[in-house]
Amino acid sequence: MEKDLSQYKEASTAISHLMETGEMEVNDPESNSLQQPLLKRDVTLSSIPLAMLGTKVSHIESLDYEIIENDLFKHDWRSRKKVEVLQYIFLKWTLAFLIGLLTGVIATLINLAIENIAGYKILAIDRLVKQQSYLTGFLYFTGANLVLTLVAAFLCVMFAPTAAGPGIPEIKAYLNGVDTPNMFGAPELIVKIFGSIGAVSAGLDLGKEGPLVHIGACIAALLGQGGPDSHRLKWRWLRYFNNDRDRRDLITCGAASGVCAAFRSPVGGVLFALEEVTTWWRSALLWRTFFSTAVVVVVLRVFIQYCTTHSCGLFGKGGLIMFDVSDVTVSYHTIDLLIVAVIGVIGGVLGSLYNYVLHKILRLYNIINAKGRLYKVLLSLSVSLFTSTCLYCLPFLSSCSPCDPSLPDSVCPTTGRTGNFKQFNCPPGYYNDLASLLHCTNDDAVRNIFSTSTPTEYHPLSLIIFFVLYCILGLFTFGISVPSGLFLPIILMGSAYGRLLGLVMGTYTKIDQGLFAVLGAAALMAGSMRMTVSLCVIFLELTNNLLLLPITMFVLLIAKTVGDSFNPSIYEIILHLKGLPFLEVHPEPWMRNLTVGELADAKEAVVTLNGVEKVARIVEVLSNTKHNGFPVIDQGIALRVGLPNTSTKLHGIILRSHLVAALRKKWFLTDNRKTEEWEVRQMFTSVDLAEKVGMTEALEVTKDEMEMYVDLHPLTNTTPYTVLESMSVAKALVLFRQVALRHLLIVPQYQGAEVPPVIGILTRQDLRAHNILNAFPYLAKPKSS
């Protein structure tokens, strides 16, 4: 608990720091784009609605996953014909198909580009090294990598700072109900694609797996809204998807397709989305996601088959981490299980250590990145320079090993782009084992270190160098401003220590060293990411050997258990660090000691509107508050037969965007009266209300109009979720998360003449542990006292 608290504090400190320094770059496209400075409230329960998306500080809001049941929605729903329902279903499945198709195609194109760019680069270096032009080779290598990194960083910094990093934490937050602006647009998609190609080709220690998840999500979001923000297709059918609920489902499909495209693992992709990414889940979605990933697999398969018969340049094995060990017979005994347990324990310890150190470095990087665009690019370039230097120079430390005479010449040594026994600087008949790991793309490095039946290929020292190098690179590469995934660095680190352990244990076990490397990679992933079933299935689908299943499960369970006893998973750490208001499944224990009534007391008084309200009052409320929902109260008039005139009625809650829509359309009444449903329907359709508009500045309301009225009843959501003031915060949080709310009204326990019908309103920020603890610090006291 205390650990969490300190983390939260760090998060808010980091963000505040960013806010302060952010003022230096007002004209920077990635700077805080808020129109007004944030009002510092002087009430106790305050919150900063800011978070880091990629490397950009953004103002965040919540999403409307709740169904807004107002009169227009109800009419729209009642008048929806059967054919429209069928249209919706048809389109839903078509979109799922298109998401799979496009994700598959784009993933293949990315692989194609990376394999070719990196391939020609490596071939050129190989040639230069063979000619012993070592310095030219170094300059060429470093220069090429710097240019590629520059492209990636420049794109990312200039056009889409939210495209930096893997994007998975932001997607996770989006699916939890946090609106993450500029995350799923066309610039992000394009920058992510080309940035990823540049960064991976530059040999940086990062993967395309995380970015592919983000790419899948972007494709899904763009398809759902009919294209980029500025050029949206206004096709009638697409109106069904212009709501946060359906967009959530699409993005889930996209994320699963992305994982599937990264690992060619359809079931693993679905499970990854289920276990790690989504907050709400239902069987119907399971099925649709599964359909999307099936399409992805078919697309990948078709492309790979095409490239084996036709020429795709240097496109080799499809650029996928494929470690097919289906022909390896796995047999193990009790002693092996012990060794495997050791792999698991080390994986857990290393994984949590990695999480810890990465957290520190990311905080440092946040400060550097906040200094401005130039600093972001320079940071990326320095990491690239360091990486290139190490990758180029370290193999020279390794001595040349003679090829095993039983291997044919075409296998050892190799001079081509891929291949396990790289000749590099060695004489014919010899290979450089460190060059086999460092002078290739990361995917090939994984394939080489996973290679089976090659027990003598690597010197222990080479493996140690490799491991240490990738520990350093893995920590320092992740936070730079380019699209980067976490999977690959962790797999590289894990496989190194796994293989090293296999080498040491060589005489005691019958398990192949390649399998050791696989198990090490799995263990480190479980130790850092803390997934179980999805990782297990991904590894199963990667290795294509079901006999490995029990042993993989064993390793994963141990590594996760060990890791969990130290710190939270890497994604949770990043979520906290970015300040994303993610709602966890389980409320904090101390939340049982606080009621929502007490929470409401610590907030500003709730701002309510009358059922028929003056325009002036609405304009005032919209300008002076930043709330997004306002309870609508009917007063005074006889509400129901038998009730005294002093009674009040809670009619519901109205969204800011719907108030703005009413003002925009100038739907004003000259007198204070209730309207009929047909009057409203002449002005609004539910499609109008679905558009998200929030600005009030552009509205021009004349002085005369200010004195007119708006009937809010037909625009009000009459079925808001409510809790009694005596409800504990813990149970309110469960409700808030499970039903996917944006606003939760607090109604009084008491019934009487002078009791207000609503005494408060809770939002996501109010329910976050660290915000509550700021207002009620005594709750954080350790349990013993």
Next chain:
Amino acid sequence: MEKDLSQYKEASTAISHLMETGEMEVNDPESNSLQQPLLKRDVTLSSIPLAMLGTKVSHIESLDYEIIENDLFKHDWRSRKKVEVLQYIFLKWTLAFLIGLLTGVIATLINLAIENIAGYKILAIDRLVKQQSYLTGFLYFTGANLVLTLVAAFLCVMFAPTAAGPGIPEIKAYLNGVDTPNMFGAPELIVKIFGSIGAVSAGLDLGKEGPLVHIGACIAALLGQGGPDSHRLKWRWLRYFNNDRDRRDLITCGAASGVCAAFRSPVGGVLFALEEVTTWWRSALLWRTFFSTAVVVVVLRVFIQYCTTHSCGLFGKGGLIMFDVSDVTVSYHTIDLLIVAVIGVIGGVLGSLYNYVLHKILRLYNIINAKGRLYKVLLSLSVSLFTSTCLYCLPFLSSCSPCDPSLPDSVCPTTGRTGNFKQFNCPPGYYNDLASLLHCTNDDAVRNIFSTSTPTEYHPLSLIIFFVLYCILGLFTFGISVPSGLFLPIILMGSAYGRLLGLVMGTYTKIDQGLFAVLGAAALMAGSMRMTVSLCVIFLELTNNLLLLPITMFVLLIAKTVGDSFNPSIYEIILHLKGLPFLEVHPEPWMRNLTVGELADAKEAVVTLNGVEKVARIVEVLSNTKHNGFPVIDQGIALRVGLPNTSTKLHGIILRSHLVAALRKKWFLTDNRKTEEWEVRQMFTSVDLAEKVGMTEALEVTKDEMEMYVDLHPLTNTTPYTVLESMSVAKALVLFRQVALRHLLIVPQYQGAEVPPVIGILTRQDLRAHNILNAFPYLAKPKSS
């Protein structure tokens, strides 16, 4: 919608019929055990809280998955020490381990028993047939099967009628929040084990897969409560698990372990539990379930290895459906995909047809079963007789085929217990293809029909006979009073039509006939059970060939889509037929047109209690109503400074069982006053309150005591979930299901002097579509009008 409605009506008709006929067998242990006749309410919204569990009509209640936050709970929680939290976590994992261990051991023992009993039976018949003593063979075969069936049916009917059938629908309902009495006790476990052995050894067309799921759940429930109801271990640590929430998690683990034990499919087991069985799910549970299934796999593996080196009688391949095709290379072209699509379409059509006909037959069987115990046994015996006759006689219709000379003598023909080419009545060198399918255990039949590289083994006619026979048996066997699973009959049917199709398509495709059989089985399962990801993984783990994955996904998606367009899944149909009040994910569309206030108006007025209530009133309320929760209201006294004396306060809701506990302990006050917390804690611990007691008959309250008072405040759950009366039923249902409620209070929209603080209470039964439609028939009108 209309379809659903008619189904619901059928369900209630079936149940009412059972109630009427149930009176004939009052002394029957399996008859309705309600103490009083059900009160026929004369209000509009009424419901029958009865459902069929196995073949027994039971009174059902809801479970308390909500946390009952009363003063005692809060104190208990506050005073819980860190070491107790660790005890809880430790025990949770230990139980997960034990569930896996015991499920694995019991599954192996069941397999061992079945393989041996059925094996010796088959060997004896083989001998008799070889001696051409056909009639003796028939009598022996039929007699043995009748005895085995009798054992299974007798055990089931006499000791545990709830153990009949697969148990999966009941587990599904339990995890949805329906208390299913006598489902997870020791008698059910024992009957399920031995009944399953008997029924499967008797050659009936049923599997042990469904029962294994139930067995896993029983083990989990018994472990959690410390043994059978009458001899519960009173170990202090186990008190943590004496609540419905933790029991739910354990039963989920148990169900997953059961599936895993049935198919040796750890990931498939977890996914089955996730996709089909559970209603609520969280990542932590995913992990724990995964651990349990991992243990099961290890246990199964150890036993199988033991039995290969030591003697386990006739225990052959572990009695598991194992169809290892890892050595078959799967290659297919566009034309193959077309054929595979046909398999999928046929699977979907046949699956939904199967669901439809099975539904009719189950309704017929319900009527027969309701006639009494003797009828149940006779029904089982007639099915057994019919099955035995067909299994024995039909192979004689088939002509003998010569063995492929390339096959060694040990493979063709076989005379042993297992083996693909059964000699049966044929001369040496010849085999009877129908006997290979019918004269073996069901598991062996599956293995034989799945066999690869044997394209000429089966005559089309034999396959047609096999298919038709198993269609008939599959429909007529399921409803009898023995433990029976649905998986195996469907697999047998599906594999037959798949292989038949493969035989017909032989010349057009390169896909092996064995694979056709596998795909047919998968398609029919998807067409009937409508699962996708879990089925896909189960088949993956069964076939041990990842290359089959895309094609399996393809078949499953098509079959499910086709099936869904006809009727709901078989489990949903059974749930409806049994009258289990299962709450679906999605509310019916018409539920948006109804508010909970209107629903409350159609019910009896809500019965409320005062904060400090007279004993007499409590006794009266408990005897005259069957409600399980009562809102507690404070009135009159000055509740809060500034409020008029006419104000009322909704303090919370108190459970019937807690009222009974207060009466039992005679916690009476002589005057109308509020108590202090220490007074309550002297009388009650939260462990006392966790015990479920419902009877009021045994309570003896003297006349003097009747005039005394009980302070209900400390026993009241002060944090009930509430909805406004204007809330739509659709959204209330979402809340009810998502937060796992038992009672949902309806509070008024209005605030005023004469408004009651609570105007209604909703339970699971009130939110069921068919109950609402009974009260509001106009809602069911088709949409067009």
